[in-house]
Structure formats: C-alpha cells, structure tokens
Amino acid sequence: MKIAVVALGKIGLPLAVQFADADPAHEVVGVDVDQRVVDSVNRGQEPFPGEDHLADKLADLVPAGRLRASTDYADAIPGADAVVVVVPLFVDEATGAPDFGWMDAATRSLAQHLGPGTLVSYETTLPVGTTRDRWKPMIEEISGLAEGSDFHLVFSPERVLTGRVFADLRRYPKLVGGLSEAGTAAAVAFYQDVLDFDTRLDLPRPNGVWDLGSAEAAEMAKLAETTYRDVNIGLANQFARFADTVGIDVHRVIEACNSQPYSHIHTPGIAVGGHCIPVYPRLYLSTDPDATVVASARAANAAMPEYAVARAASLLGSLDGLRVLVLGASYRGKVKETAFSGVFATVAALRSRGAQVLVHDPMYTDDELASFGWTPYHWAAGQPGEPVDVAIVQADHPEYAHLCAADLPGLRLLLDGRRTTDPSNFTGTPRLTIGGGEPVPA
Known part of the structure; x- marks a missing residue:
C-alpha cells in the first residue's frame, strides 16, 4: 500500500513510522507544513524528543526508503490507498468553541489531490457529527468524488499517550466508525494490516480493531x-x-x-x-x-x-x-x-x-x-x-x-x-x- 499521513506531530509521526514498520512493501509519505520537521524526518532524525523508540525506527526506515516526508500534498496524496489525518484541532480559550482552521485547510488540500479508491481516516478527536457533516461534504465538493462509492471516509480516534505511542498502539483496541458498511470494512482491514495487538484478557471481546457501527459512535467514544x-x-x-x-x-x-x-x-x-x-x-x-x-x-x-x-x-x-x-x-x-x-x-x-x-x-x-x-x-x-x-x-x-x-x-x-x-x-x-x-x- 501507499499510505499518506497528514501532519507529522507527536502522534502523526509515530503513526507514520508504525505503518512503515508494519510491512516492507508499504510506501509511507508524511506531509507537514513545517519544513524543519520534513527535513528532520528525511534525515532519519526525530524532530522532537521524548518518544520511545522513535529515533531508532526513523534511523532504520528512512534510509531504507520505507518512509519519507514532504510539504507537498500533490506528492503525498495521489495514488494513496489510505490517507490518515492527524492535524491538530484547537479550542478557543475564551469560548471553548472548536477552531477548525488548520483541519479545514488540510482537508481542502488533500481533497484537491484525492483519487478514487482511497480510504480517508480522521484520527484527530472531533465533536460528534463532524466526520459526516463537515468532512464528507467538503471532500466531495472539492474532489468531485462521491463518498461510499468513489472513496471511503471513517473516523478512528488515536488513543495513545505521547512518549509511549508504539506501546499504546499494541495495548488498546483500535476503534473505527464509518459512514457506510463498505467504508468500515475497508478501515478495519487497513488497521488490521498496519497494527499489531497485545493479548488482553480484561476486555469484553478480543483486542484488535473494533467496529463501533458509525462515525458518530466512534467520535463519542x-x-x-x-x-x-x-x-x-x-x-x-x-x-x-x-x-x-x-x-x-x-x-x-x-x-x-x-x-x-x-x-x-x-x-x-x-x-x-x-x-x-x-x-x-x-x-x-x-x-x-x-x-x-x-x-x-x-x-x-x-x-x-x-x-x-x-x-x-x-x-x-x-x-x-x-x-x-x-x-x-x-x-x-x-x-x-x-x-x-x-x-x-x-x-x-x-x-x-x-x-x-x-x-x-x-x-x-x-x-x-x-x-x-x-x-x-x-x-x-x-x-x-x-x-x-x-x-x-x-x-x-x-x-x-x-x-x-x-x-x-x-x-x-x-x-x-x-x-x-x-x-x-x-x-x-x-x-x-x-x-x-x-x-x-x-
């Protein structure tokens, strides 16, 4: 697969590394607006300290050609089988209202280059209803593609703690909620391919990828x-x-x-x-x-x-x-x-x-x-x-x-x-x- 990860921050970059590490055949491209982050990743060096195992994995994956970074959506998005979005969502200090500025800009940029057959997964925590009511119409209008037939859109929240992302990806079930059964099935298959899970006996069902039934349920979870x-x-x-x-x-x-x-x-x-x-x-x-x-x-x-x-x-x-x-x-x-x-x-x-x-x-x-x-x-x-x-x-x-x-x-x-x-x-x-x-x- 070709996998694009949008935003290489303290969650996005470890995710990109995880995807690249999961299978030597994967081509992973991270896109970020910060040239310094992109340059650091392309040197195989961590752009921020404190994430366990990140430096060692970058040093292995980047020289091997399994992971690279770019500031250009036209480089990262076309031909991608999956696009994972981890752009920050800010909150207004005074009113508490969500500020979608950065996420809107990233969504418009990826939609301009989106091709048929792509799975788009948002991992940034969102208010309930955002995936269906905000991202779906925005992506459809800009790309000219129809969700559910031309591309699939899902919400799958990150559930990791900075500093131990790789361990948490194994430790906790991966929640998925789609806008259609086909989209959910595509997301379940994708995450099963790129993630490994520890055995946990304290869960109501086996650890792994869990279908929540809808994007709204996954957002609320x-x-x-x-x-x-x-x-x-x-x-x-x-x-x-x-x-x-x-x-x-x-x-x-x-x-x-x-x-x-x-x-x-x-x-x-x-x-x-x-x-x-x-x-x-x-x-x-x-x-x-x-x-x-x-x-x-x-x-x-x-x-x-x-x-x-x-x-x-x-x-x-x-x-x-x-x-x-x-x-x-x-x-x-x-x-x-x-x-x-x-x-x-x-x-x-x-x-x-x-x-x-x-x-x-x-x-x-x-x-x-x-x-x-x-x-x-x-x-x-x-x-x-x-x-x-x-x-x-x-x-x-x-x-x-x-x-x-x-x-x-x-x-x-x-x-x-x-x-x-x-x-x-x-x-x-x-x-x-x-x-x-x-x-x-x-």
Missing part, C-alpha cells in the same frame, strides 16, 4: 473516555479541597476507596493540562451544552492553579514582593509541551498578588522560557539556585523528586502540586500539597 477522566479528576479535586479544610490526607482516603474494584478515583493536583483532557470536554460541550456535570468538572479543574496559589498565600499572609519559583512549565513530567499547562494560570495568579515570578523546567532553555515572558531560574542537583521565598511544583519532572530545601536558599514554603518531592528533604520548611490536609492558618 473518544470524547467520552477522555471527558470521564476530566470529570473524575474534578471530583478528586473537590475531595482534595474539602480534605484541606478538615485536615484529612485525601490521598490516603483515595487509596482506601480504590482498594475495592468499583472505585477508580483519580489523583488530584494543581492543574489538568495537555492537548487532551482539558480540551475534549469542551469539544463534547460544543454539541451537548446541557452537560452540566462535564461543565462543572471542567470549571473545578481550571480553578486549581488559583486554589494552589491561594493556599500558599494563606500560610504566608501575602505574596506581595516575594520571589516565587514555579517548578515545571510542561503540562506533565518528562514531556516538553506547554499545551494548556497549569504554568500559565499559576504564573498569572502569582503576579496578580504582586509576586516576583521565576520559572524552571529542565526540558527548556533559558531563551525558550523567556519567550513566554518568564524569568528563567537556574537550579541543578548539587548546585543551589538564587534565593527564593516560595516554590510551587507544577509539573512532576523526575528531577524534582530529589529536590531539597538546601537547593533553594531562603525557602520559606514549598507547595508541591504534584506530590513529587520527598517530605524528608524539607524538614523544618513548611510543605503543602493538594489535599494533604496540612494545617494552614485562617
């Missing part, structure tokens, strides 16, 4: 599984805030609850970030605005950075004029990505209280941190940084597990929003957590 996580975390954060008022360690409570099989309470924390968990509930709400449970959980999670900063301020009385260090710009540990990271709201809450804010992240250079408008902070194990009054752990980078009070001269308070640090390293220095129930003066 992706939104539902991620929205569930946001709602669950929202509940955990509500429990944590109450636990702080009554002096209970909510983590011990959650551990106890989850000791039986019907409770799966997630972990509370300072923020919910990334491309998925804080975004997909908004996509769901865009088509189901009456989902009050979803909306309430999203609001509760969005309020956690402000809560954490207020908790620190309540101990010290005021943060005005204090030097406050935010540890972690990334939305989670070991990932160089700031999408919807809690760092933004944390810095804003601190600045609103007059604090002098510094930011540290082991994955970012000083220039990269400064480009966000932050003052970089320098600290490394065994090399104490400049004096600070307060430190707030925002991302659970493994480097912070070894942090101690001596690394941060003058430290008067640590607020560990991820429970990453070792309490024994801060003997004599107040250490607060989210839901730890540590005593704080009123």
Whole structure:
C-alpha cells in the first residue's frame, strides 16, 4: 500500500513510522507544513524528543526508503490507498468553541489531490457529527468524488499517550466508525494490516480493531473516555479541597476507596493540562451544552492553579514582593509541551498578588522560557539556585523528586502540586500539597 499521513506531530509521526514498520512493501509519505520537521524526518532524525523508540525506527526506515516526508500534498496524496489525518484541532480559550482552521485547510488540500479508491481516516478527536457533516461534504465538493462509492471516509480516534505511542498502539483496541458498511470494512482491514495487538484478557471481546457501527459512535467514544477522566479528576479535586479544610490526607482516603474494584478515583493536583483532557470536554460541550456535570468538572479543574496559589498565600499572609519559583512549565513530567499547562494560570495568579515570578523546567532553555515572558531560574542537583521565598511544583519532572530545601536558599514554603518531592528533604520548611490536609492558618 501507499499510505499518506497528514501532519507529522507527536502522534502523526509515530503513526507514520508504525505503518512503515508494519510491512516492507508499504510506501509511507508524511506531509507537514513545517519544513524543519520534513527535513528532520528525511534525515532519519526525530524532530522532537521524548518518544520511545522513535529515533531508532526513523534511523532504520528512512534510509531504507520505507518512509519519507514532504510539504507537498500533490506528492503525498495521489495514488494513496489510505490517507490518515492527524492535524491538530484547537479550542478557543475564551469560548471553548472548536477552531477548525488548520483541519479545514488540510482537508481542502488533500481533497484537491484525492483519487478514487482511497480510504480517508480522521484520527484527530472531533465533536460528534463532524466526520459526516463537515468532512464528507467538503471532500466531495472539492474532489468531485462521491463518498461510499468513489472513496471511503471513517473516523478512528488515536488513543495513545505521547512518549509511549508504539506501546499504546499494541495495548488498546483500535476503534473505527464509518459512514457506510463498505467504508468500515475497508478501515478495519487497513488497521488490521498496519497494527499489531497485545493479548488482553480484561476486555469484553478480543483486542484488535473494533467496529463501533458509525462515525458518530466512534467520535463519542473518544470524547467520552477522555471527558470521564476530566470529570473524575474534578471530583478528586473537590475531595482534595474539602480534605484541606478538615485536615484529612485525601490521598490516603483515595487509596482506601480504590482498594475495592468499583472505585477508580483519580489523583488530584494543581492543574489538568495537555492537548487532551482539558480540551475534549469542551469539544463534547460544543454539541451537548446541557452537560452540566462535564461543565462543572471542567470549571473545578481550571480553578486549581488559583486554589494552589491561594493556599500558599494563606500560610504566608501575602505574596506581595516575594520571589516565587514555579517548578515545571510542561503540562506533565518528562514531556516538553506547554499545551494548556497549569504554568500559565499559576504564573498569572502569582503576579496578580504582586509576586516576583521565576520559572524552571529542565526540558527548556533559558531563551525558550523567556519567550513566554518568564524569568528563567537556574537550579541543578548539587548546585543551589538564587534565593527564593516560595516554590510551587507544577509539573512532576523526575528531577524534582530529589529536590531539597538546601537547593533553594531562603525557602520559606514549598507547595508541591504534584506530590513529587520527598517530605524528608524539607524538614523544618513548611510543605503543602493538594489535599494533604496540612494545617494552614485562617
């Protein structure tokens, strides 16, 4: 097969590699608007760090001629048996409405070069109904082809986590929903050919490619599984805030609850970030605005950075004029990505209280941190940084597990929003957590 993958980001590029690796006879072409990404891939080098096995696979597949990249849709799309679209869908910060700008542009470009007999699969998470009501008429109008007879259109959501994409592709069933039975059958056959699955005994049916019956069902399945996580975390954060008022360690409570099989309470924390968990509930709400449970959980999670900063301020009385260090710009540990990271709201809450804010992240250079408008902070194990009054752990980078009070001269308070640090390293220095129930003066 010739397979085209549209957008070579942190999901799209590993997918292209997986497809190329599945069969030496496959020709895989990735198309991306970023020339730097294309050039890096064509050199057999990973354009971003942190994805397990990606560098080694690129180094093997590209020189062998099994994978290449291009900025030209006219190169990638014609003659393709399958086109897989993984272009980002953005969400307006203020309104929560989906912004289809990039996806519309990519869809128009691929439709201009689409030929008969092609399977088109969207893997980007979408509001329910988008595949049928937006992409189908757009592709048909531009290409002059009829869906269901000239080409097939399906939705098949990615269900992987950055950093472990190849493992997750094996671990989880691949969901498929088409607009016709023939399209669904083509998609099932395609994914069975390019994916391998681990045996799992905890599933209602064998691991592999699952037909959801319609594109809408597959779209909802992706939104539902991620929205569930946001709602669950929202509940955990509500429990944590109450636990702080009554002096209970909510983590011990959650551990106890989850000791039986019907409770799966997630972990509370300072923020919910990334491309998925804080975004997909908004996509769901865009088509189901009456989902009050979803909306309430999203609001509760969005309020956690402000809560954490207020908790620190309540101990010290005021943060005005204090030097406050935010540890972690990334939305989670070991990932160089700031999408919807809690760092933004944390810095804003601190600045609103007059604090002098510094930011540290082991994955970012000083220039990269400064480009966000932050003052970089320098600290490394065994090399104490400049004096600070307060430190707030925002991302659970493994480097912070070894942090101690001596690394941060003058430290008067640590607020560990991820429970990453070792309490024994801060003997004599107040250490607060989210839901730890540590005593704080009123």
